[in-house]
Amino acid sequence: MDILDKYELKEWWNTALTPAQRDQISRDYQPMGYPSGARYLYAKLVGKSYCETDKCCFLDVLACVAKDDAKDIIRDKTEQAVKEALSQPRKNYKDIHLALTGLIKHHYRLRQNPAHYNKAKELCLLQISISRQAASAFKKPPKPHGMNMKKFEELLGHTPVGYDTPQMMPSHLGYKQLAIILEKEGELESALELTEKALKQGWTNDSDKCITKLTVKLDKRK
Template sequence: MDILDKYQLKEWWVESLTVSQRNQVSNNYRPMGLPVSDTPCLYQNVDKTYFNDGFGKLSLLLTLSHVAESPAKEILKAKAESELTKSNTSANINLIDTHLALASLIQHHYSLRADNKHYEKAKELCLMQISFANKVAKKFRHPEKPTELKRLHKITGIRHPYYDEPQMLPSHTGYKQLAIILEKEGDIKSAIKLSEKALKQGWTDDYDKRLVRLNKKLAKIQ
């Protein structure tokens, strides 16, 4: 099974991108040192451990968009947003994949914030990512151990520091970016409230320092 079949993207890939676009993206995509490629012999035996820790369809599409040239770049990002909408209503949502995809899309739309449509979209996606932040935090703190390791550790009694101990949370783009937006819009109180919530959940973005600065700024205004 190749990676496009794995995520049911093969038909879309062929229909939506030209041969030259597919070749360009394939030649520049290097997971584990291999290209996506239209060649069926590649990825016949996908190493499933490579897809642990939440990597999924959305992350794949956005990774491909990063190496794609226009207009394929825009086509891939649009497909990712379309799939994001579908996954957000699914009972089997891949939380980490969705979290990572939203982080990328927030950065994309905010970089185009001169256009109000993109500015408002960035805020919308921030709120979407924040809406399940507490749930995804649990996934990051306690990553799912691969089946192979579970078997091995059961036999040997070995513990793995990454899987068997709580992990530090990474940065959270939605919280961070929306706090910046609210501050720039002059809504300091909401920026403080949002930063307090992120700090309480444990996201890593120097919220202690941000809150000190925001509270000083609010005191001056009042």
């Protein structure tokens, strides 16, 4: 079983993409530490994987590696995977959050097209809708894989360092990008409300500076 089988993507891979597109992506997809020249996408998976991300982020990375029309094909599949992941009873919020960041960047980059502009706003709102759960997932202290903390402590002979420390939060593009969009559309109050919410949840978005800027603009409007 390779990684495409693991994520149940083999049929889609073989039908949605041309042989040339598959060849380019499988050649250029090179995870860190994997032997140069070997094609990871077709390599047999060995042992357990302890990666914190999942199918959505995997597709997002493939889209970054792909060229030309293949990018759009994989972006569409990524969005589909995100919606499927959100419908599952157990959700990997880190995986979904990070994949949505890639999708928002993609569509906002093409914002001159109204369809992409509106899609970027839609995806920002979707990412914001899971922001509380994603924040909880990102803040959670890491745990040793494959064993409980008590066993890990016994193995080390002392209390492990760093495993009880809340993690630093990443940025939240959904909040940041939508606030910028709302500001440009003249919706300063809504932009300020969003930015304050991002700050309260702990996302590292330079929210303090944005709040100051928006407050000054609102004061001038009075």
